Amino acid sequence: MEQKEVQELLKDRLKEKGLKVTRQRLLVLSVLEENSGRHMTAEDIYELVSEDYPDIGLATVYRALQLLWDMQLVDRISFDDGCVRYEIGHLFKGEAKHNHHHLICRKCNKVIPFGDDLLDDLEHHIEEATGFHVLDHELKFFGLCRECMKKEK
Amino acid sequence: MEQKEVQELLKDRLKEKGLKVTRQRLLVLSVLEENSGRHMTAEDIYELVSEDYPDIGLATVYRALQLLWDMQLVDRISFDDGCVRYEIGHLFKGEAKHNHHHLICRKCNKVIPFGDDLLDDLEHHIEEATGFHVLDHELKFFGLCRECMKKEK
């Protein structure tokens, strides 16, 4: 049910813009849907799509991701480790809400997801104060995880 | 006065670790200090340092930035435009406090700084709940700026 909706939305938006509905584009989106908990690199996605469609090229995956991102169907996030990661747009997740909060350890680079949502008020405040229309946010905390804190001393 | 402090701190930390105090390292830090409002790429920094020290190599700038970051003297931030940006550590800025809040327009990629600090409570909460020691945070809002909102329709 969720499954259908994003796919249909993609088809509609493609048609609107005179672009084509291709198997590659649908597959990239569906891999992201099926892995809605993960932060996937283009390479990760490429490998998974390849299982269904071995002939796909990596460049096509990049192009599809760019397109899906422009259409606001997928989110991007970067942990500054040299590659951008993608996930299904938070609006389409089954889960409660967006969960773009991460604790990133500066010693071991571990990423700990942290679910909490205290920013809705702030978003409204921003819209009123600046006229900027907020679609999504991303919050990262940098520091030292419990384990690295121990080793520290 | 501010000027002196970070530089001295760098010297101390280098000596502590048996590393050398070099003109290149000091210059990279001082360029970041002098441009404390900007988000600078390694290339930006390289060009500015080159004015004082034309023989410096880009690789040295990268190595110095890595080192300064490890020592928590500079902050890193990425706007997902393919290059990491640096600025003087928030602890050493003259300004009120950290200001790592940005509104990023998904159409025109404009970055609007947004100063506000509502996250201190949340940081304490995290430390208690998870044992993760927070050093810094970074908050980005993605959306559409006022101008792009107008063009939208």
Next chain:
DNA sequence: CTCCTTGCAAATTGTTTGCATACCT
């Protein structure tokens, strides 16, 4: 039938690394 899209390979871009030389301490 007409563009849009794809796969491939080559090109780019940001960043890192190897190595001989130069420099701190």
Next chain:
DNA sequence: AGGTATGCAAACAATTTGCAAGGAG
């Protein structure tokens, strides 16, 4: 002197682009 740093060039890795061939509308 002895190890650390540097500059340069080559190496890398993620992403983008050009182009001829294939596919959707």
